[in-house]
Amino acid sequence: MGNIKNKWFPFEWFDIENAQSWFEDCEKKGLKLKDRFGRIIGFEKTEPRECRYRIDVIGGRGEYGPDTSVTDLYAECGWEYVLTLMNTYHVYRCYDPEVPELHTDPVLQAKSMKKMHIKNMIFEIVEVLFVIVFLGMLISEFMSSEIPLRETIETGSVRFFSLVTMLLLLLPVGIIQMHIRSSIYHRLKRGEKLKSKKRYIGAAVTSTLSLLLLITLLLTYWISGFVTIANSSSHMLANYKGELDVICLEHIEYGETRRLSEMEPDDFKCGNFMKTDSDVLAPEMLILYEYGEDMYLHIEYYKMRYRSLASRMAHELMFPKDYHDITAPFEMITVEGADEAYLSEEYTVGNEIRRELIIRCGSRVVSVIHSGDAELIDWADEYAAMLLNAKD
Amino acid sequence: MFYVLMSFLGGEKCGIEITEYIRAKTRGRVSLGPGTLYTILAKFESEKMIEETEVVGRKRTYKLTQKGKDAYYAELDRLRQCIADAEEV
Numbered sequence: 001m002g003n004i005k006n007k008w009f010p011f012e013w014f015d016i017e018n019a020q021s022w023f024e025d026c027e028k029k030g031l032k033l034k035d036r037f038g039r040i041i042g043f044e045k046t047e048p049r050e051c052r053y054r055i056d057v058i059g060g061r062g063e064y065g066p067d068t069s070v071t072d073l074y075a076e077c078g079w080e081y082v083l084t085l086m087n088t089y090h091v092y093r094c095y096d097p098e099v100p101e102l103h104t105d106p107v108l109q110a111k112s113m114k115k116m117h118i119k120n121m122i123f124e125i126v127e128v129l130f131v132i133v134f135l136g137m138l139i140s141e142f143m144s145s146e147i148p149l150r151e152t153i154e155t156g157s158v159r160f161f162s163l164v165t166m167l168l169l170l171l172p173v174g175i176i177q178m179h180i181r182s183s184i185y186h187r188l189k190r191g192e193k194l195k196s197k198k199r200y201i202g203a204a205v206t207s208t209l210s211l212l213l214l215i216t217l218l219l220t221y222w223i224s225g226f227v228t229i230a231n232s233s234s235h236m237l238a239n240y241k242g243e244l245d246v247i248c249l250e251h252i253e254y255g256e257t258r259r260l261s262e263m264e265p266d267d268f269k270c271g272n273f274m275k276t277d278s279d280v281l282a283p284e285m286l287i288l289y290e291y292g293e294d295m296y297l298h299i300e301y302y303k304m305r306y307r308s309l310a311s312r313m314a315h316e317l318m319f320p321k322d323y324h325d326i327t328a329p330f331e332m333i334t335v336e337g338a339d340e341a342y343l344s345e346e347y348t349v350g351n352e353i354r355r356e357l358i359i360r361c362g363s364r365v366v367s368v369i370h371s372g373d374a375e376l377i378d379w380a381d382e383y384a385a386m387l388l389n390a391k392d
Numbered sequence: 393m394f395y396v397l398m399s400f401l402g403g404e405k406c407g408i409e410i411t412e413y414i415r416a417k418t419r420g421r422v423s424l425g426p427g428t429l430y431t432i433l434a435k436f437e438s439e440k441m442i443e444e445t446e447v448v449g450r451k452r453t454y455k456l457t458q459k460g461k462d463a464y465y466a467e468l469d470r471l472r473q474c475i476a477d478a479e480e481v
Contacts, residue, residue, distance in 0.1 A: 056427055070430055072450035073407040077426035100411065103427035112431050 005031055009039045010204035013086045014120065014181050016055045018200040023053035023091065033082050033091065052094045054079070054102040058112045066090045074102070088116060101193075110188035117185045120178075127174050131167055138163055166217045173210045394471075395422060396432050397441070397464040400456035404445050407433075407452065436460065 007026070011018045023033050028050065031043035058070055065071070070090075071081040078099035079092040092102060103109040184194065197203075399405055399413040411424045433454065436442040441460030446453040456464070 054427075058427060058430055068450075069452065072452060073430050073433075074426045075450050076406065076408045077411060077429070079426055100423045101425045101427075104423055104425035105428040105431075108428050108431045112427070 003045050004034065005043045005045060006040050007031075007043060008208065009036070009041050009085075010208050011200070012177060012180065012207050013089055014116075014177075014184070015203060015207070016089070016184055017194050017197050018203045019085075019089075020053045020055055020194070021197040021200055022204075023093075024051060024196070027051040027053070027093075033093065036083055036085065049095065050097070052097075052101075053082075054092050054094075055085070055089045056092060056102060056112075057088060057090070057116050103193075106188040106191050106193050110185055113185055113188065117181065120181050124174060124178050127170070131170050131174070134163070135167055138167075166214070169210065169213060169217070173214070176206070393432055393436075394464070394467050396424075396429070396436070397456065397460060397467070400442065400454065400460065401464070404453045404455040406454070 009019075011022070013019075026033065026043055028048050030046055030048040032046045032049075033041065033053070034044045035042045056066075058066065065081060065084045074081065074092055078096050079094050079102055082091045082093055084090050094102075188194070395414045395417065396410060398417070399410045402413075405413065407426060407429055411426070411429060414422050414424050433442065437444070437454070439459070440457055441463055442454045443457055444452055445455050
């Protein structure tokens with residue numbers, strides 16, 4: 001292990017000229033190219049030597065390097081195969097200065113790179129399309145949002161600016177990449193040989209920085225997405241004056257809960273938002289709903305650090321919940337002292353007609369399902385009292 | 393490409409023999425790298441102008457086909473014609 005030194009590969013994979021020069025300079029410093037893992041290049045510490053490194057694309061793509069017909073011929077002529085970068089760029093080296101260059105005819109070399117050049121062109125077109133689609137998504141998000149644009153920018157500023165920066169960064173990076181790739185190909189096509197670069201710090205810094213910046217922005221965008229959804233939902237809830245179940249359904253669609261998003265509005269029997277006592281938990285985090293014959297408690301959390309709080313809240317909500325079969329005129333229910341009460345419309349489970357009462361005091365919730373036999377009115381007061389005690 | 397075809401006129405050859413033949417024939421004026429040679433050989437092989445005859449270890453030997461010979465002599469005629477045209481000036 002001590003004999004190996006790992007280094008970050010600081011160029012774009014297709015930046016052949018800079019990469020060749022970098023490998024040669026490493027060899028001059030006593031670092032012999034050995035293997036790679038992703039962008040981490042492993043060097044073996046040896047005596048400093050003069051060595052030519054060349055990167056070639058002949059031999060097709062493959063996990064195990066170029067075809068043996070290529071490596072055999074190259075080896076016969078004095079060029080040793082070392083490793084392959086990105087399944088495409090095969091690295092060879094030669095210690096004998098008398099051995100002819102790997103490619104002596106730039107035009108033929110360009111011909112061998114033609115396939116790769118076309119592939120890269122397609123990749124660049126896809127990249128541009130990706131940027132356009134992304135931009136379209138950004139615009140449509142603003143256009144379709146019920147929240148005014150100014151507020152969207154305020155509540156989701158991190159996401160918004162990371163998106164815009166990412167788009168603005170992707171374009172010049174794409175253009176630079178396209179320029180480097182095309183420049184190498186077209187110079188070869190014109191009959192110019194590839195040069196040995198003496199200074200490649202600029203290319204290395206630009207490539208590494210752009211990659212790191214892109215990763216940072218993607219992470220920022222991903223994390224800030226959760227924050228933005230939570231913020232937007234809070235805004236929606238704070239301004240809501242109508243039926244709770246409607247908010248809940250909208251919210252679920254907004255939260256892209258796959259299972260619920262498959263439900264039709266008519267399938268949605270009952271829903272409720274649970275405002276918690278804790279300021280740490282976002283109000284939109286907890287949703288209680290019933291679907292079909294089974295009761296589910298569904299917990300949504302949009303901020304990853306709230307995962308444990310959400311599961312604790314789920315636990316607290318589950319245990320004080322009771323179900324009873326009762327009969328009573330619902331208009332007579334009293335829930336004095338409770339923070340909130342919600343009475344669902346009638347719905348059918350099998351042959352049974354049901355309605356549901358949900359009472360909330362603080363974070364305590366009781367759901368009472370009526371199926372036509374017992375006195376709901378008596379139970380309602382009892383539950384309200386129980387909840388108030390629990391709250392105290 | 394012409395010199396590669398020419399190198400096979402003397403018989404079967406492997407990669408290094410081809411490059412050495414060309415260097416000697418041109419007195420060092422033309423030097424063929426293995427990358428360039430491979431591109432040419434692959435092209436000739438796909439066009440059935442040469443064919444592989446033997447693989448011993450890392451050494452692959454090729455020989456000229458009739459189509460390859462025809463192509464060589466056609467190119468030779470073309471070059472002769474070019475020189476004749478030039479000498480007429």
